[in-house]
């Protein structure tokens with residue numbers, strides 16, 4: 001991306017604050033302020049003369065200072081943000097109040113002095129009213145939703161890493177923000193450290209986004225990678241948990257709900273379609289991920305869980321899909337390893353744009369929160385220096401573009417479908433004639449058929465993806481367990 005005002009990464013992304021001390025640390029030789037209270041005057045509500053001087057220095061150098069903030073949640077992501085703030089500023093004075101469940105819990109980034117009054121445990125105690133900047137890294141709907149409502153109703157800025165919250169309640173929250181002059185920002189909610197929200201937000205409508213595709217769930221990508229490397233599902237899960245990539249219950253990751261939330265958010269930013277109105281068809285890597293990987297191996301490819309969304313069609317309906325796909329071994333999708341993410345934005349006028357990066361992880365996600373905080377600093381600086389620009393423009397719904405409607409605008413696609421050769425429980429009944437009838441009724445072309453050691457391997461072609469889903473349902477009704485992999489483009 002170029003370095004212009006639109007599309008370029010603002011300078012504050014990499015260096016949010018000029019360093020107050022030369023590399024090598026503060027006056028005592030260590031890094032200033034890593035521990036709370038390490039530098040005089042850094043832990044309280046008042047601003048020390050050192051901090052004042054730093055702000056003056058920042059202002060002199062042209063970058064607006066980050067605003068004071070309230071931090072809801074100080075776990076993996078919130079803790080990493082606190083660490084980055086301490087590292088960048090030399091103190092955590094900017095963080096006025098922190099909400100956690102258990103202040104006594106040991107954590108990699110220690111909380112500020114518990115006697116300083118800045119750490120609270122009840123959401124109602126968190127001072128979010130009065131136009132504050134609130135960074136939410138709690139997760140889940142409650143109490144995050146209540147905090148978001150209070151913040152935005154009071155004209156404040158709510159910066160969140162919480163995709164479920166925005167996917168479920170984004171429209172309501174955005175309406176609150178529009179009414180009160182507040183602001184909702186969620187760069188960190190999609191793709192962790194991969195700046196895909198920013199990429200879409202900064203693209204002018206005139207670029208005409210035709211499709212957004214992505215590997216948006218790092219957990220399932222890691223698990224698939226492990227299976228391709230020859231591990232069993234239980235070994236892969238165990239190592240994903242040990243590395244912090246999978247929670248105790250990873251069902252939202254492996255059944256595609258997490259990726260579905262994220263693709264809804266991208267549709268909102270790109271097309272202005274409220275997340276709740278995006279129709280997502282979802283198939284995760286379950287019920288048998290090992291079989292999917294074996295299938296892909298036999299075909300010389302790799303399985304990836306791809307999400308995609310197209311602009312609203314002629315009837316104004318915005319459709320998205322999340323499904324396991326077969327990608328060539330040498331494709332950029334196969335190159336996305338471990339818990340990384342990748343997104344590809346196809347446009348009519350700006351070619352194809354791609355971003356990739358760590359899809360999760362405390363530091364990477366905290367950097368995205370910091371990016372939104374940097375925007376807030378620019379916004380608060382107003383017109384001074386001409387840096388401020390509109391933030392998260394909620395687009396009016398992009399007018400349906402006849403050329404981009406899915407059936408006509410994209411070439412026919414292919415699916416690999418493999419299934420048992422005989423109807424289960426009826427070894428005398430061949431599946432093939434049944435399959436052919438189902439496909440004929442759905443007007444799906446059968447491009448290739450191969451009978452291999454009792455299984456039927458086929459390639460189907462259609463421009464109408466939902467028909468393939470219907471075929472899958474009909475086959476399951478016959479007690480068959482079809483393995484379906486969309487053959488993705490490179």
Ligand SMILES: NC(=O)c1ccc[n+]([C@@H]2O[C@H](COP(=O)([O-])OP(=O)(O)OC[C@H]3O[C@@H](n4cnc5c(N)ncnc54)[C@H](OP(=O)(O)O)[C@@H]3O)[C@@H](O)[C@H]2O)c1
Nearest residue numbers: 073074075076077100101102137138139161162360361365
């Ligand atoms: N982890 C990632 O790699 C990643 C990546 C992208 C987005 N996200 C999103 O970031 C958000 C935070 O994730 P995380 O991994 O940082 O979670 P986490 O490690 O579990 O941290 C959650 C924090 O919120 C606090 N908390 C939770 N419920 C609370 C309640 N009812 N009252 C008070 N405090 C409460 C916890 O307090 P205690 O510390 O006392 O337990 C903890 O500090 C989630 O929305 C997640 O989807 C995470």
